[in-house]
Amino acid sequence: MVEEQILMRPENAANLSPDSVAEFPVSPPVYTDVVVVPEQEKDVLQNLISNLESEIKQLRIKQRTWDEKRRGALRRILDIKGSIRVFCRIRPFLLAEKRRGSEPVSAGSERIWMKFGGRKKDFEFDKVFCQEASQGYVFVEVEPILRSAMDGHNVCVFAYGQTGTGKTFTMDGSNEQPGIIPRALEELFRQASVDNSSSFTFSMSMLEVYMGNLRDLLAPRLCNKAYEPMSKCNLNIQTDPKGFIEVEGLSEVPISDYAKARWWYNKGRRFRSTSWTNVNEASSRSHCLTRINIFRHGDGLEARREVSRLWMVDLGGSERLLKTGAKGLTMDEGRAINLSLSALADVIAALKRKRCHVPYRQVFCWCYYFVCRNSKLTQILKDSLGDGSKVLMLVHISPSEEDICETICSLNFAKRARAVESCKEVPMELKKQKEKNIMELEEDIREAIEQRQNLGDQIQKVEFRLTESRKLFSTTYSLPENDSMETFTTSKDDVKEVIETPKASKKTIQRNFSSSVPRFMNPTIASRQRQSVSEREISARSKILRSAVTRNSIQFPCSQSLSHSDLRIKAMLRSSNAKSQYAKTNTVLAEKPKCNESEQKIINPQGKMITSSDPNLRVTLCRHRRRMSDLV
Numbered sequence: 001m002v003e004e005q006i007l008m009r010p011e012n013a014a015n016l017s018p019d020s021v022a023e024f025p026v027s028p029p030v031y032t033d034v035v036v037v038p039e040q041e042k043d044v045l046q047n048l049i050s051n052l053e054s055e056i057k058q059l060r061i062k063q064r065t066w067d068e069k070r071r072g073a074l075r076r077i078l079d080i081k082g083s084i085r086v087f088c089r090i091r092p093f094l095l096a097e098k099r100r101g102s103e104p105v106s107a108g109s110e111r112i113w114m115k116f117g118g119r120k121k122d123f124e125f126d127k128v129f130c131q132e133a134s135q136g137y138v139f140v141e142v143e144p145i146l147r148s149a150m151d152g153h154n155v156c157v158f159a160y161g162q163t164g165t166g167k168t169f170t171m172d173g174s175n176e177q178p179g180i181i182p183r184a185l186e187e188l189f190r191q192a193s194v195d196n197s198s199s200f201t202f203s204m205s206m207l208e209v210y211m212g213n214l215r216d217l218l219a220p221r222l223c224n225k226a227y228e229p230m231s232k233c234n235l236n237i238q239t240d241p242k243g244f245i246e247v248e249g250l251s252e253v254p255i256s257d258y259a260k261a262r263w264w265y266n267k268g269r270r271f272r273s274t275s276w277t278n279v280n281e282a283s284s285r286s287h288c289l290t291r292i293n294i295f296r297h298g299d300g301l302e303a304r305r306e307v308s309r310l311w312m313v314d315l316g317g318s319e320r321l322l323k324t325g326a327k328g329l330t331m332d333e334g335r336a337i338n339l340s341l342s343a344l345a346d347v348i349a350a351l352k353r354k355r356c357h358v359p360y361r362q363v364f365c366w367c368y369y370f371v372c373r374n375s376k377l378t379q380i381l382k383d384s385l386g387d388g389s390k391v392l393m394l395v396h397i398s399p400s401e402e403d404i405c406e407t408i409c410s411l412n413f414a415k416r417a418r419a420v421e422s423c424k425e426v427p428m429e430l431k432k433q434k435e436k437n438i439m440e441l442e443e444d445i446r447e448a449i450e451q452r453q454n455l456g457d458q459i460q461k462v463e464f465r466l467t468e469s470r471k472l473f474s475t476t477y478s479l480p481e482n483d484s485m486e487t488f489t490t491s492k493d494d495v496k497e498v499i500e501t502p503k504a505s506k507k508t509i510q511r512n513f514s515s516s517v518p519r520f521m522n523p524t525i526a527s528r529q530r531q532s533v534s535e536r537e538i539s540a541r542s543k544i545l546r547s548a549v550t551r552n553s554i555q556f557p558c559s560q561s562l563s564h565s566d567l568r569i570k571a572m573l574r575s576s577n578a579k580s581q582y583a584k585t586n587t588v589l590a591e592k593p594k595c596n597e598s599e600q601k602i603i604n605p606q607g608k609m610i611t612s613s614d615p616n617l618r619v620t621l622c623r624h625r626r627r628m629s630d631l632v
């Protein structure tokens with residue numbers, strides 16, 4: 001009782017903190033010895049609601065500040081580690097491979113030692129994955145770079161290596177051991193769901209660079225054929241005035257959840273060019289590029305849209321043509337792959353050395369003379385390889401002695417990309433200092449995530465109180481306010497209006513409809529008969545209602561008799577009206593075809609929607625016609 005008295009005093013209303021809503025009763029309290037002035041009670045509740053709203057705003061601002069701190073720390077970590085990072089993964093021995101007593105490759109956590117021709121050479125990496133490393137373990141190391149893609153950086157993840165060393169296994173994996181791409185898709189949606197300071201939307205494109213041409217892997221095709229002659233087989237690369245690279249006519253599909261993303265990804269990878277070689281049964285004959293466009297929409301204070309790109313690239317395998325036994329087309333494919341890989345190596349080396357000229361466009365090769373060729377691979381990735389972008393190169397090597405020459409080539413490529421001489425040691429002190437800084441920043445990230453989580457929990461609690469208070473407010477005050485006593489005394493005209501409406505609206509529908517529908521939708525004899533029957537029914541019903549109005553009471557089927565002046569009558573009439581409207585909406589919704597919109601629509605860069613010729617859509621049109629003719 002004391003609590004009730006305190007609550008109802010107007011002077012206490014101003015001091016009411018949002019926390020006190022927990023004590024505020026959810027159903028309207030019964031006050032016995034207090035004189036309650038309804039207006040003051042209403043003010044208390046209104047104050048409470050606005051206090052809770054502002055508390056939520058404050059908590060969200062704090063959350064954003066912690067988010068910013070987390071992002072800053074992650075940025076600094078990636079800066080310390082370098083914006084181009086090179087990892088190495090050693091494939092396990094395959095069943096068909098011969099194992100000798102001593103293995104030529106041995107690995108530490110950041111170093112690889114090679115033994116060949118009586119010599120020993122070592123190579124340093126940002127991370128080395130030994131033969132036993134699982135897909136999950138590899139992904140843990142890749143995950144921070146995905147987070148920086150969500151934070152607005154353009155990111156490229158490459159799998160590089162000799163043919164048959166496990167690039168496709170790492171990027172794509174199998175059903176039991178999914179690789180980086182499926183895991184990344186899942187992780188993006190997970191991160192988007194926990195980040196409530198911004199909202200995210202994603203879209204996906206897939207293409208392959210095959211023999212110097214670009215092929216759209218998500219383009220609609222007939223009968224699931226691998227290639228449609230000349231359809232989106234040689235796309236052009238455009239640079240817009242802001243310097244963004246766009247592939248002309250490349251399909252871009254919106255992906256609203258992981259299941260859809262996975263569906264599109266599986267569809268795209270089915271159309272990759274693969275063929276059999278001496279080294280790999282299903283050797284990729286092209287570079288396969290998966291692009292995720294990440295749209296970040298800030299809320300409230302920072303309501304702007306940022307776009308970043310995540311490229312995940314399964315490069316074609318570098319190969320010695322003699323060894324793979326490639327002939328004819330397969331040999332040409334191998335040559336094209338080798339050429340574009342050397343262009344990529346040049347670009348990465350130039351970026352790492354911070355050269356002012358980066359050779360994105362051209363690759364020089366020696367045939368009978370120097371020739372100048374365009375490298376499509378580096379051209380497409382131009383805006384995601386330069387300043388502000390993050391690059392992760394996963395170099396794959398074989399453990400086998402037979403592949404030692406190719407392994408050394410791959411390791412030299414990696415060394416070039418890292419641009420660090422393996423013989424030149426980074427001073428121990430500097431290394432320790434770097435590690436210490438990284439550990440401190442990682443601690444900051446952990447703290448930021450924890451604080452964010454706590455704030456998220458607090459927001460949830462306050463939101464719950466707010467909803468309860470709003471419910472209380474609406475149940476206590478809203479109804480009498482909208483439906484005041486005067487409005488509840490229904491006049492005869494009001495009821496007449498309710499009854500007459502269907503007829504009037506029907507006429508309007510008829511008029512509008514007959515002027516707008518094509519001739520084939522004009523009423524048939526059968527539909528006219530149906531219509532006249534239903535019209536007779538309506539007029540009979542309206543007669544009954546009108547007579548009820550004159551008697552000032554309505555007879556309900558369950559023999560309830562209510563006076564017109566009863567407060568409930570209008571509400572009932574309204575709710576029945578609302579129900580019929582709801583039923584109408586439901587019918588329309590139920591009649592909608594069950595076709596998945598996002599799977600039907602493909603956005604091309606010009607923003608045009610291409611709709612696939614799904615039989616579902618034809619069914620819809622037939623149904624639609626039938627419905628329309630029923631109406632007339």
Ligand SMILES: Nc1ncnc2c1ncn2[C@@H]1O[C@H](COP(=O)(O)OP(=O)(O)OP(=O)(O)O)[C@@H](O)[C@H]1O
Pocket residue numbers: 090091092094161162163164165166167168169170280282283284285315316317318396
């Ligand atoms: N880490 C691994 N664990 C188990 N099996 C692996 C691993 N890496 C590769 N493999 C197996 O090695 C074989 C060749 O791998 P994959 O096709 O991924 O090579 P690739 O580098 O993509 O070759 P290409 O360049 O010719 O396409 C496959 O059978 C694959 O399952």
